Amino acid sequence: MHLAVISPALLKKCRIALHATGIADADAASLRPLFASYASADPSADHGTLASVRRNLDRAGGLPVMVADVLPMEVPYTTSPIAAKLRVAAALLAAATTVTGQNDSTVGTGASAAGPTWNHADYETSPPVYPSRWEDAFKQASDFVGELTLEEKVRLVTGTPGPCVGNIGPIERLGFNGLCLQDGPLAIREATFASVFPAGLSVAASWDKDLARQRGVDMALEFKGKGSHIALGPVAGPLGRSGYGGRNWEGFSPDPYLTGELFGITIEGMESTGVQACAKHYIGNEQETQRNPSGGPNSAIFGGPADAPSIEAVSSNIDDRTMHEAYLWPFYNAVHSGVSSIMCSYNRINGSYGCQNSKTLNGLLKEELGFQGYVMSDWLAVHAGYPAAEAGLDMNMPGGIAFLEAAPSFFGGNITTSVNNGSLPIERLDDMCRRIMTPYFRLGQDKNYPPIDASSGALNFFPTANYLYNFTYGPSNVDVRDDHKNIIREIGAAGSVLLKNVNNTLPLKTPSNVGVFGNDASDISVGLYFGGVPFLSNSNTGYDQGVLPVGGGSGTGRMTYVVAPLEAIKSKVFSYNDKALVQYVTNNSEIIVNGIFGPLINPTPPEVCLVFLKTWAGEGADRTSLQVDWDGNAVVEEVAASCPNTVVVTNSAGLNTLPWANNPNVTGIIAAHLQGQEVGNAIVDILWGAVNPSGKLPYTIALEEDDYAFADITNSTELLETTDQYAWQSDFEERLLIDYRHFDFFNESVQYEFGFGLSYTTFSMGDASVTSVGSGSITAAPGNNTIQPGGNPALWDVLYSVSVSVSNTGDIAGATVPQLYLGLPQPANEDYTPVKVLRGFEKVMLQPGESQTVTFDLTRRDISYWDTFSQQWIIGSSAIGVLAGFSSRDIQATTTFSPLSSSSGGSGGSGGSASSSALPTSGSGSPTTTTASGYGDHAGPWHWSNNQGHKSQGSHWGPPAKQ
Ligand code: BGC
Numbered sequence: 001m002h003l004a005v006i007s008p009a010l011l012k013k014c015r016i017a018l019h020a021t022g023i024a025d026a027d028a029a030s031l032r033p034l035f036a037s038y039a040s041a042d043p044s045a046d047h048g049t050l051a052s053v054r055r056n057l058d059r060a061g062g063l064p065v066m067v068a069d070v071l072p073m074e075v076p077y078t079t080s081p082i083a084a085k086l087r088v089a090a091a092l093l094a095a096a097t098t099v100t101g102q103n104d105s106t107v108g109t110g111a112s113a114a115g116p117t118w119n120h121a122d123y124e125t126s127p128p129v130y131p132s133r134w135e136d137a138f139k140q141a142s143d144f145v146g147e148l149t150l151e152e153k154v155r156l157v158t159g160t161p162g163p164c165v166g167n168i169g170p171i172e173r174l175g176f177n178g179l180c181l182q183d184g185p186l187a188i189r190e191a192t193f194a195s196v197f198p199a200g201l202s203v204a205a206s207w208d209k210d211l212a213r214q215r216g217v218d219m220a221l222e223f224k225g226k227g228s229h230i231a232l233g234p235v236a237g238p239l240g241r242s243g244y245g246g247r248n249w250e251g252f253s254p255d256p257y258l259t260g261e262l263f264g265i266t267i268e269g270m271e272s273t274g275v276q277a278c279a280k281h282y283i284g285n286e287q288e289t290q291r292n293p294s295g296g297p298n299s300a301i302f303g304g305p306a307d308a309p310s311i312e313a314v315s316s317n318i319d320d321r322t323m324h325e326a327y328l329w330p331f332y333n334a335v336h337s338g339v340s341s342i343m344c345s346y347n348r349i350n351g352s353y354g355c356q357n358s359k360t361l362n363g364l365l366k367e368e369l370g371f372q373g374y375v376m377s378d379w380l381a382v383h384a385g386y387p388a389a390e391a392g393l394d395m396n397m398p399g400g401i402a403f404l405e406a407a408p409s410f411f412g413g414n415i416t417t418s419v420n421n422g423s424l425p426i427e428r429l430d431d432m433c434r435r436i437m438t439p440y441f442r443l444g445q446d447k448n449y450p451p452i453d454a455s456s457g458a459l460n461f462f463p464t465a466n467y468l469y470n471f472t473y474g475p476s477n478v479d480v481r482d483d484h485k486n487i488i489r490e491i492g493a494a495g496s497v498l499l500k501n502v503n504n505t506l507p508l509k510t511p512s513n514v515g516v517f518g519n520d521a522s523d524i525s526v527g528l529y530f531g532g533v534p535f536l537s538n539s540n541t542g543y544d545q546g547v548l549p550v551g552g553g554s555g556t557g558r559m560t561y562v563v564a565p566l567e568a569i570k571s572k573v574f575s576y577n578d579k580a581l582v583q584y585v586t587n588n589s590e591i592i593v594n595g596i597f598g599p600l601i602n603p604t605p606p607e608v609c610l611v612f613l614k615t616w617a618g619e620g621a622d623r624t625s626l627q628v629d630w631d632g633n634a635v636v637e638e639v640a641a642s643c644p645n646t647v648v649v650t651n652s653a654g655l656n657t658l659p660w661a662n663n664p665n666v667t668g669i670i671a672a673h674l675q676g677q678e679v680g681n682a683i684v685d686i687l688w689g690a691v692n693p694s695g696k697l698p699y700t701i702a703l704e705e706d707d708y709a710f711a712d713i714t715n716s717t718e719l720l721e722t723t724d725q726y727a728w729q730s731d732f733e734e735r736l737l738i739d740y741r742h743f744d745f746f747n748e749s750v751q752y753e754f755g756f757g758l759s760y761t762t763f764s765m766g767d768a769s770v771t772s773v774g775s776g777s778i779t780a781a782p783g784n785n786t787i788q789p790g791g792n793p794a795l796w797d798v799l800y801s802v803s804v805s806v807s808n809t810g811d812i813a814g815a816t817v818p819q820l821y822l823g824l825p826q827p828a829n830e831d832y833t834p835v836k837v838l839r840g841f842e843k844v845m846l847q848p849g850e851s852q853t854v855t856f857d858l859t860r861r862d863i864s865y866w867d868t869f870s871q872q873w874i875i876g877s878s879a880i881g882v883l884a885g886f887s888s889r890d891i892q893a894t895t896t897f898s899p900l901s902s903s904s905g906g907s908g909g910s911g912g913s914a915s916s917s918a919l920p921t922s923g924s925g926s927p928t929t930t931t932a933s934g935y936g937d938h939a940g941p942w943h944w945s946n947n948q949g950h951k952s953q954g955s956h957w958g959p960p961a962k963q
Pocket of ligand 1: 165379554
């Protein structure tokens with residue numbers, strides 16, 4: 001059995017609080033034997049009393065780990081004074097018990113040494129408690145909810161058929177026109193005359209916060225122009241645990257920090273326009289396979305046969321630390337950025353469905369992160385009525401159990417009944433309504449919000465015959481595109497990563513004989529909307545002929561046009577030479593089966609052969625391969641066999657392994673990702689150098705597909721045929737070691753590392769210096785502050801800043817992305833800490849010869865780990881390694897600092913740099929080579945290891961020795 005321990009300091013606080021709340025130590029002591037007998041499964045224990053104690057403890061939001069292994073129980077929503085007292089008592093009990101940590105080591109005993117003695121330092125400062133910025137809106141929402149009848153309250157929390165993807169019915173007598181919810185993360189999907197932006201994946205590859213924010217603003221303006229109150233995006237679930245994830249492209253990167261920053265910034269951009277963002281899918285939604293239950297009467301909508309046994313959705317089983325440091329991390333950013341709503345996911349998490357999981361919804365999201373908005377379900381992710389509401393679900397979408405119809409519903413009339421028969425307290429229903437209405441008032445949606453575009457309903461799935469309410473419409477076919485095509489093109493180029501560029505093949509100058517090959521080059525032949533077929537069709541390759549600007553499913557967009565690469569290439573080439581040749585074969589089979597050089601391409605070979613390949617992914621299915629689709633590898637081999645100057649461009653919904661990367665005739669490679677409607681123009685900007693590439697990989701390209709086996713999609717024939725209802729279990733056993741964290745930890749060579757990307761110019765980086773920000777000594781724990789949106793506000797305090805200077809050492813202007821990684825200490829009794837983690841990045845534009853100092857702020861959270869014992873973010877006691885560079889394996893400058901002591905590492909609590917060293921300049925043309933000059937092994941858990949990493953690199957951070 002595992003119980004948690006609390007530190008003497010916390011215990012002291014508990015005792016102080018105990019006295020303050022009127023519970024005597026004696027009362028607490030009387031609870032102790034009860035717990036002890038329960039913990040030892042003593043049949044004489046009063047289990048009824050214990051259960052209610054436990055329930056009250058959880059209601060108080062207190063010490064979940066302490067009793068988590070004793071009695072699994074839902075965490076309901078309310079707090080009460082008695083619960084708070086019990087929480088304190090339990091804290092004492094926990095501290096008074098000999099306990100074991102996660103790895104079965106004894107980590108603490110006894111409370112006796114830590115009595116409630118006065119400690120002056122505890123009272124030296126008055127903690128800041130400011131009213132939440134949500135407070136005024138909350139008041140308005142409360143007043144509004146106070147006016148509602150029970151039926152109207154139920155209407156607010158239950159979706160209904162209407163013109164949008166999700167609809168909340170109007171309450172006319174109070175001037176409320178209802179809510180229109182529309183997909184999705186890269187466009188308003190069900191709309192005419194709207195723009196289709198590059199995917200989140202491209203934003204991640206741009207590493208550009210300004211573009212991320214502006215994209216958020218511009219996308220949201222389109223939602224607003226169409227009368228949609230809530231945009232169902234952005235996405236940080238999936239995070240991208242497995243490269244095969246069918247929806248990874250909707251989100252950003254498997255790195256939680258990179259995703260967290262871009263997620264939060266996108267939300268801020270979106271909500272600055274008055275549109276509500278919906279951060280989705282919460283949480284652990286890392287695979288499409290068995291994301292929903294199959295079989296049984298409730299599964300027909302998902303394609304499951306009604307007469308087959310009911311098999312539950314996959315359960316993502318995630319340990320507490322990994323939850324916090326990986327999957328929950330970006331949602332911290334979302335809540336801190338003020339996100340209005342969060343969509344709970346289809347999958348189960350640790351055995352309990354995402355939309356009725358009280359631990360993740362009440363415990364983590366609403367209590368720990370201080371989320372004050374509402375949780376909406378993913379579409380048909382609700383499997384219960386009032387228990388789901390009690391677990392933290394606030395809004396059921398689309399409302400009915402049968403998708404297209406309002407009734408029957410798990411909410412709707414069932415919530416009315418539940419309130420009337422006492423199963424669901426009216427206070428909870430009021431809470432749900434207030435949570436839904438607060439963002440509405442906070443963003444001013446009660447004042448002159450544009451009405452719903454009258455063309456919306458016809459594009460959507462609900463038959464008008466099923467509508468129960470009159471919605472308010474504005475004009476039809478409002479054109480909301482504005483000049484957004486410019487930023488779409490800009491992000492498309494900024495998110496293109498130049499991986500290989502031999503002998504300055506790129507940028508192209510003025511070739512007059514250009515060959516274009518591959519099925520991604522041409523225009524699309526199946527229409528410009530991928531929201532229908534092959535949406536949910538299990539298709540793993542999409543359509544054959546035509547460029548891939550975006551993925552499929554609810555995360556797609558309805559394009560009003562697309563600029564295909566071939567079209568853009570022709571315009572470009574003929575703009576400088578109207579006598580030039582642009583010869584092409586876009587049928588992959590034709591290229592592979594028939595020799596085309598000679599018969600079809602003459603004179604041959606062309607000066608440059610541009611090969612366009614693609615990789616489809618869409619909602620409802622995971623990828624089955626990490627290679628490019630449509631035999632693209634064979635296309636490259638065939639073209640390169642005849643053309644010594646072959647440049648490969650991929651439009652892929654995620655990572656690809658590139659088995660031809662080292663082919664000498666492949667002189668250039670660009671991972672262009674999903675660039676949206678301006679795809680062709682964006683890639684021409686890179687190819688001909690109108691834009692100097694500055695994209696960096698937001699994931700690792702390993703050498704082999706098998707290299708990713710450490711975090712596979714859970715699937716097997718056995719599982720597909722199982723009759724065991726709970727058979728689908730996905731254990732995240734790799735814990736924190738996903739993507740580069742895995743490859744670094746195990747010292748594995750990769751093809752192109754996380755953060756890598758070339759430029760047409762060269763950059764260098766100077767020493768790194770660390771400065772302590774703020775005054776006073778730093779405590780390991782954040783202190784006991786009132787929770788605000790984003791959790792304990794101290795987590796966001798900037799404690800250090802790290803500066804590096806970056807110079808453009810080449811001949812042309814260009815942007816680069818200095819990246820800051822930290823080697824955080826290995827906590828005792830915890831599983832492995834990654835060798836290094838990203839904790840800062842900035843995109844900087846530099847003219848030739850120009851230098852700039854880049855400063856990365858480090859917050860308390862950035863330098864902490866999640867301590868499962870104290871349930872706190874804690875700063876470790878040993879030195880923190882600082883690694884600044886141009887990729888995760890191109891480290892240019894290193895130093896250390898020690899927040900909790902001034903002895904280790906040299907910089908101490910007062911900051912300052914220690915043992916810093918500038919490493920050799922990175923350049924274009926091939927992956928960079930670095931050496932570890934001036935930086936030796938450290939006694940700490942992370943250390944420098946030589947020459948075992950990137951095939952052409954001298955060094956990278958090696959794993960800590962396994963104990
Ligand atoms: C998707 C959500 C989407 C919803 C509405 C679901 O299938 O998982 O991301 O917002 O449908 O289209």
